[in-house]
Amino acid sequence: MEPPPLAVDIDGTLTDGTGALDFRACSVVADWPAPVVVATGKSFPYPVSLCQFLGIPVRIIAENGGVVAVADTDAVEFLGDRAAAQAVVEAYEAAGYDIGYAETDFANRWRETEVALSRSAPLEPLTELAEEHGLEVIDTGYAYHVKDPAMSKGAALSVVAEELGTEPSAFVAVGDSQNDASTFEVAGDAVAVANADDAARAAADRITDAGYGDGFREAVDRYRQ
Structure with missing residues (x-):
């Protein structure tokens, strides 16, 4: 089975318990053979920088769905005010x-x-x-x-998916927070890491035993066989 496109949060998902990047988790993202969308609440430059330092194309959702950027189509959209x-x-x-x-x-x-x-x-x-x-x-x-209540990571993932010529349901999404719940609602496989809040847990299809970066690696292990 080919690995699906991946939508992944940063804080609490690709980080450790101190807030620092978990480099084992980041190496999985860097090597992922399908498109990766970094979806975060951080402001626009942060996920762009992460993509560049990981050596992957810039495909990002920033500011909880307020900003979308897809290098494949040279698209940048601002979805909030x-x-x-x-x-x-x-x-x-x-x-x-x-x-x-x-x-x-x-x-x-x-x-x-x-x-x-x-x-x-x-x-x-x-x-x-x-x-x-x-x-x-x-x-x-x-x-x-x-x-804006209309602005969400899930709505933004639909925009990114259209730019990439696919559907949001093609993605596996991994996250830990209330702002990931909307992504979980549209993704085909929604995974909350063990440190996730109640909103993310309720929206997820499954919850990992491990938290933070270890939880992310556990979440996607089934696609790396």
Whole structure:
């Protein structure tokens, strides 16, 4: 059986428990014989850099579905509006709350379609303000993200699949967080690693015994026989 296309999260899936990349997991991605889509909540440059350092074509979903880039077709699409999310954050700060990042704010410096806040920031008032603006807040386990509810990794995977001439159901998807649940809903095989949150577990077809990078390798082992 030929390995299927792969959609893989970064944080909590290709990393270890400290947040560093698990190089054994990354070597599997680098050697994967079918197309790989790196799907992350991180801002646009991060997954592009990961693809380049792994020596694989840039096929990425960034910012929880807000950005799609597919080198095969020279496609770059922005599927969300940062200005709307920024308005929520400005109202949040005007109410006296802090987003929890230093002034340099590398979490948002290159972000195009949403805004991320530290998980130390009070969540309830942020959620209320987002709802007032017709937006939502998702908790990836690493940050709170203010975004358009229509924007998701699953919707973005459909865009990537079309660019690649295939269907989302052709993919095996591996992840660990609430933002991976939408990917799991459209992928043909959805796998949550053992450290996954409740939303990812509920949407997954199966859950690995191991967590983080070890869980990723376990998730795809059946396709490497």
